[in-house]
Amino acid sequence: MKGVSCLFQEPEVTSDFKNCENKNETGAESPFEHKVTLEFAVEGKNFRAAGEASSRLKHTLQHIGFPAPLVRRVAVAAYEAEMNIIIHANRGTLKAEITPKTVTIWAEDEGPGIPDIELAMQEGYSTAPDYIREMGFGAGMGLPNIKKCSDILEIETVIGAGTRLKMVIFNKTGPEREK
Amino acid sequence: MKKSTYSIFLDEERCTGCTNCIKRCPTEAIRVRDGKAKILADRCIDCGECIRICPNHAPIPQSDSREKTKQFKYTIALPDPALFGQFKTKPSPRQILAAVLALGFDGVYEVAWAADAVSIAIREFIREHRGEGPWLSSSCPAVIRLIQVRFPSLTEQILPILSPVEVAAKLAKEETSWQLDIPQQEIGCFYLTPCPAQVTAIRAPYHLEHSYVDGALAISDLYCELREKIAGAREQGEPVKATALGLTWGRVGGQTRAVQSDNYLAVDGIYNLLQVLEEIELGKFDNNIDFLECQCCQGGCVGGAFTVENPFVARVTLRRMAGQLRPKLEAEKEQKVLEYNRKGYYRAEKEVEPYSIMSLDKDIAKAIYMVEQSEKILKQLPGLDCGSCGCPTCRTLAEDIVCGIATETDCIFKLREQVQSLAEQMLALALKVPPVTLVQRQIMKTQREVLELAKRLPPVLAKRNQKSNQKKGGEEE
Numbered sequence: 001m002k003g004v005s006c007l008f009q010e011p012e013v014t015s016d017f018k019n020c021e022n023k024n025e026t027g028a029e030s031p032f033e034h035k036v037t038l039e040f041a042v043e044g045k046n047f048r049a050a051g052e053a054s055s056r057l058k059h060t061l062q063h064i065g066f067p068a069p070l071v072r073r074v075a076v077a078a079y080e081a082e083m084n085i086i087i088h089a090n091r092g093t094l095k096a097e098i099t100p101k102t103v104t105i106w107a108e109d110e111g112p113g114i115p116d117i118e119l120a121m122q123e124g125y126s127t128a129p130d131y132i133r134e135m136g137f138g139a140g141m142g143l144p145n146i147k148k149c150s151d152i153l154e155i156e157t158v159i160g161a162g163t164r165l166k167m168v169i170f171n172k173t174g175p176e177r178e179k
Numbered sequence: 180m181k182k183s184t185y186s187i188f189l190d191e192e193r194c195t196g197c198t199n200c201i202k203r204c205p206t207e208a209i210r211v212r213d214g215k216a217k218i219l220a221d222r223c224i225d226c227g228e229c230i231r232i233c234p235n236h237a238p239i240p241q242s243d244s245r246e247k248t249k250q251f252k253y254t255i256a257l258p259d260p261a262l263f264g265q266f267k268t269k270p271s272p273r274q275i276l277a278a279v280l281a282l283g284f285d286g287v288y289e290v291a292w293a294a295d296a297v298s299i300a301i302r303e304f305i306r307e308h309r310g311e312g313p314w315l316s317s318s319c320p321a322v323i324r325l326i327q328v329r330f331p332s333l334t335e336q337i338l339p340i341l342s343p344v345e346v347a348a349k350l351a352k353e354e355t356s357w358q359l360d361i362p363q364q365e366i367g368c369f370y371l372t373p374c375p376a377q378v379t380a381i382r383a384p385y386h387l388e389h390s391y392v393d394g395a396l397a398i399s400d401l402y403c404e405l406r407e408k409i410a411g412a413r414e415q416g417e418p419v420k421a422t423a424l425g426l427t428w429g430r431v432g433g434q435t436r437a438v439q440s441d442n443y444l445a446v447d448g449i450y451n452l453l454q455v456l457e458e459i460e461l462g463k464f465d466n467n468i469d470f471l472e473c474q475c476c477q478g479g480c481v482g483g484a485f486t487v488e489n490p491f492v493a494r495v496t497l498r499r500m501a502g503q504l505r506p507k508l509e510a511e512k513e514q515k516v517l518e519y520n521r522k523g524y525y526r527a528e529k530e531v532e533p534y535s536i537m538s539l540d541k542d543i544a545k546a547i548y549m550v551e552q553s554e555k556i557l558k559q560l561p562g563l564d565c566g567s568c569g570c571p572t573c574r575t576l577a578e579d580i581v582c583g584i585a586t587e588t589d590c591i592f593k594l595r596e597q598v599q600s601l602a603e604q605m606l607a608l609a610l611k612v613p614p615v616t617l618v619q620r621q622i623m624k625t626q627r628e629v630l631e632l633a634k635r636l637p638p639v640l641a642k643r644n645q646k647s648n649q650k651k652g653g654e655e656e
């Protein structure tokens with residue numbers, strides 16, 4: 001998808017990352033391949049299934065044993081992204097790639113796109129239609145919350161076609177912290 | 180720290196391996212192996228759901244025996260507020276207290292009275308920490324463990340306030356020791372508990388290093404004797420200290436009323452709680468709520484596994500009984516509680532820690548690998564969640580397989596597929612007639628029939644295979 005691209009936060013910990021990618025707790029090389037990808041389809045306007053994809057993602061992270069605060073951040077970011085698709089778009093997907101050091105989430109949708117990203121990043125700004133707000137959704141906290149929870153956030157959007165969100169969350173508890 | 184204490188045991192003789200309980204368990208802690216249900220110790224939270232669902236009454240909740248009271252010079256009974264809703268004859272609260280004393284204790288200390296004080300402590304805490312919520316109530320141990328196991332990121336939001344029974348034991352010991360000049364070690368406090376989760380909480384407390392309570396006796400065990408004693412008890416003994424607010428802690432909504440929070444939610448029943456906590460963890464509620472009253476049992480503690488009366492009846496009885504007490508604490512008593520509260524009397528000694536026992540392996544990289552494998556296995560399983568493999572869902576079987584505690588052929592459908600292919604191989608072999616022999620038609624006919632039988636799929640799976648065959652066909656084109 002081509003379009004306005006916009007990078008919000010610079011990655012913080014990329015530099016000392018490479019050295020520790022293959023290490024586990026004891027610092028030894030872990031013999032395991034460590035990448036798992038999950039993909040969920042999200043249906044627009046289907047509020048009955050709201051939060052299902054992010055719940056599943058959250059449970060997977062718990063099974064992997066990520067520290068609770070990280071799980072929480074991913075869960076909240078994924079949930080808001082999922083809700084954005086449900087509220088605004090026709091359909092979309094939520095995809096997550098999990099490695100020991102990072103969780104990357106892509107939320108892609110076919111929808112109206114975001115006309116003014118700066119505005120959408122402001123707390124309380126919302127373009128959700130009234131009936132959706134009456135249901136208690138679309139309070140204009142989606143993008144600001146996602147930004148708060150993720151270390152890197154990239155938004156690509158094409159008016160009338162769709163939006164693609166990339167969120168990266170680093171697992172900062174680990175050997176590289178002590179270095 | 181690992182917790183593997185729990186208070187529910189399975190009577191192997193009674194268990195028929197019917198798999199009813201494995202589906203009901205909110206933490207997926209039960210498996211059926213060799214035809215008998217087994218509890219995974221780390222995961223059991225003592226919620227009592229298996230006790231409620233089992234048609235054969237195989238899960239047995241354990242409490243302490245009354246023998247234990249003999250170890251102490253002076254014994255104090257701590258009756259839970261839920262006890263007051265248990266009697267159809269509608270005795271007065273005073274009669275009930277007298278009957279408890281008549282069981283052979285030296286003193287009675289009302290947990291409801293401690294609940295009055297705890298309510299004030301919670302109210303003050305929430306007032307001081309407005310906007311940081313939602314704060315989760317901390318008196319139901321099954322809920323605490325549910326949060327530790329399933330929602331570890333929410334442990335920080337558990338109120339750091341002791342539960343009423345701990346406060347009651349603390350106060351009872353201090354007061355008695357001071358009044359009667361007995362050293363505190365010689366005083367035994369025994370909780371008349373509505374549920375097995377409280378028994379575990381006393382053995383492995385979550386807010387304290389050591390519990391102030393010395394033992395927990397099941398209300399249901401004492402029920403018959405209590406009824407007799409009530410019949411004989413006249414209005415005697417000490418007047419009731421607790422207020423109506425303290426007494427209603429035994430039922431859902433009581434805590435919220437006592438805490439006087441206007442921004443609250445009261446949730447009872449473990450499945451409702453699972454849903455609400457899930458939403459909180461996803462950030463759905465944001466900061467709209469200050470206080471979440473959580474009770475694992477339907478109706479609150481009156482629905483505990485050690486209670487006798489129907490919980491709905493008990494709720495009404497409890498409310499009526501509360502009407503006989505004074506509505507709230509006198510101003511001077513409240514001042515006293517506030518003074519204690521400032522000194523931190525009701526504060527927890529330690530924070531509730533998360534247990535990440537749901538994780539597959541300590542090594543994150545390995546765990547990721549295992550998740551990947553289990554996702555692959557899951558795709559091969561029929562997805563019926565039928566429970567015949569002894570696991571609650573196909574997903575749990577997949578996880579158990581990667582953890583090495585189950586095999587793929589535990590799934591009866593997988594087993595059947597394998598038998599089928601074995602049968603085919605055997606038939607192919609059998610059909611091979613040595614060139615020197617005559618072909619015996621009859622034999623071949625029966626053999627074909629056998630093959631037909633072996634190919635037949637259970638109706639639930641036929642559709643799936645049809646679909647996948649179609650798919651395969653499509654690809655080939």
Ligand code: SF4
Pocket residue numbers: 189193194195196197198199200201211215216232233234235236237238
């Ligand atoms: S419900 Fe569970 S404990 Fe009870 S008989 Fe069935 S398998 Fe056994």
Ligand code: SF4
Pocket residue numbers: 225226318319320321322373374375376377474475476479480481482483484
């Ligand atoms: S609600 Fe009450 S009876 Fe039920 S598990 Fe919790 S503390 Fe026990």
